[in-house]
Amino acid sequence: MKASKSVRKKRGITVFDVILIVILGLMSLITIYPFYYVLIVSFSNVNAFGNHVPYLLPYVIDFEGYKVIFADFSFLQAFFNSVFVTVVGSLLNMLLSICGAYALSKKRLVGRGLFLSLILFTMLFSGGLIPYYLVVSGMGLTNSLWSMILPTAINTFYLIIMKNYFVSLPPSLEEAAKIDGAHDLTILFRIILPISMPFIATFFLFYAVERWNEWWNALLFINEKAKQPLQIYMRELLVSFNSALAQQAISVISQNQKANFQSIQMATIVVSTVPILCVYPFIQKHFVKGVMVGSVKE
Numbered sequence: 001m002k003a004s005k006s007v008r009k010k011r012g013i014t015v016f017d018v019i020l021i022v023i024l025g026l027m028s029l030i031t032i033y034p035f036y037y038v039l040i041v042s043f044s045n046v047n048a049f050g051n052h053v054p055y056l057l058p059y060v061i062d063f064e065g066y067k068v069i070f071a072d073f074s075f076l077q078a079f080f081n082s083v084f085v086t087v088v089g090s091l092l093n094m095l096l097s098i099c100g101a102y103a104l105s106k107k108r109l110v111g112r113g114l115f116l117s118l119i120l121f122t123m124l125f126s127g128g129l130i131p132y133y134l135v136v137s138g139m140g141l142t143n144s145l146w147s148m149i150l151p152t153a154i155n156t157f158y159l160i161i162m163k164n165y166f167v168s169l170p171p172s173l174e175e176a177a178k179i180d181g182a183h184d185l186t187i188l189f190r191i192i193l194p195i196s197m198p199f200i201a202t203f204f205l206f207y208a209v210e211r212w213n214e215w216w217n218a219l220l221f222i223n224e225k226a227k228q229p230l231q232i233y234m235r236e237l238l239v240s241f242n243s244a245l246a247q248q249a250i251s252v253i254s255q256n257q258k259a260n261f262q263s264i265q266m267a268t269i270v271v272s273t274v275p276i277l278c279v280y281p282f283i284q285k286h287f288v289k290g291v292m293v294g295s296v297k298e
Contacts, residue, residue, distance in 0.1 A: 042066070042266035065263035069271065077226055078233035081145060082212060083275065085229060089149040089211040094204055096154050101162030102188050123156050136221060147221035148214050148229065155210070158203055165199055166192070201283045212276055230272050237265055 042065055069075045103109055104116060126132070132151075141147035169192065177187045193200060215231035222228055 038266045038269050042263055042270045044263060062263065065267035066271070068264050069268050074225065075230075075233060075268070078228055078230045079271070081227060082214075082230040082272075085145055085148045085214060086208055086211040086275070089152075089214075090204060090207045092149060092153055093155070093207040093211070094200065097159050097162055097203070097207075098188070098193070098200070100154060101159050102166050102184075102192065104159075104163045105166035119156055119159065133220060136217075142221050143224050143227060144221070145227055145229075148211075148217045151217060152210075152214075155207070158206065162199075162203065165196070169195075205279065205283045208279060209276060234268055234272060237268055 043061055043063070104112060104119075106112070109115070127135075136142075136147055136151050139150070141150065173191055173195075174187050177191055182190070213231060214229065215235060218229050218232050219235075222232075
């Protein structure tokens with residue numbers, strides 16, 4: 001053992017190590033550069049330099065893009081709509097998914113096999129877009145933020161993973177609690193969930209990212225501009241940038257001639273990523289352990 005340790009210490013950097021470091025370094029730069037480009041353009045004023053765009057460093061540090069978007073009431077409205085959908089939607093997602101997965105993990109549940117078969121069926125087949133639209137509209141969710149929350153209240157794939165996790169827990173935990181007189185809800189919320197925080201935090205992050213990036217249901221069911229989320233606002237700003245939208249942008253949000261429309265676009269992207277970036281550090285300590293749940297079998 002001592003000899004092997006000394007050999008490891010004496011081993012220097014090989015040619016393969018150098019090649020691997022170079023390749024991984026280039027891949028990292030290729031991955032990071034688009035995000036860096038968006039950031040520096042959002043802080044730049046490219047009007048002063050014509051068509052020249054900052055590629056490595058901003059030519060002129062300028063916060064006009066951020067000033068313009070925060071002065072735009074439509075942006076603030078869309079931002080808070082997305083915050084509401086993300087917070088309320090993620091909490092509802094977790095509540096329904098945890099309760100459903102915990103119930104399905106019990107073999108004593110009457111009709112458990114039928115329920116699991118129906119749930120798995122929805123992963124393979126769907127009714128199609130028109131029936132989906134008719135169902136959601138029939139529920140009276142048109143032009144409502146709830147149209148972005150209720151139709152996707154449970155992710156079937158996440159539900160199955162949660163169910164498998166609850167099945168893997170030692171039965172002795174519940175048996176001991178039942179001896180003390182605890183019922184199923186007490187066992188779930190006071191025993192199972194506290195020991196499952198890495199797992200719960202991981203899937204909460206997954207749900208939060210999905211809710212924050214939600215745009216398809218909003219595009220289908222929300223026509224009122226005041227109820228549109230941030231992703232629809234960005235879609236109109238970035239994807240549907242045509243002459244009509246350009247004139248609207250010039251008249252509405254580009255009153256300050258110092259602001260460049262490209263800077264406004266990039267500033268919108270940066271601001272839209274900040275909430276998720278703020279949430280991630282608080283969940284990071286649970287993330288790796290939560291993702292690895294079920295990957296290693298004893």
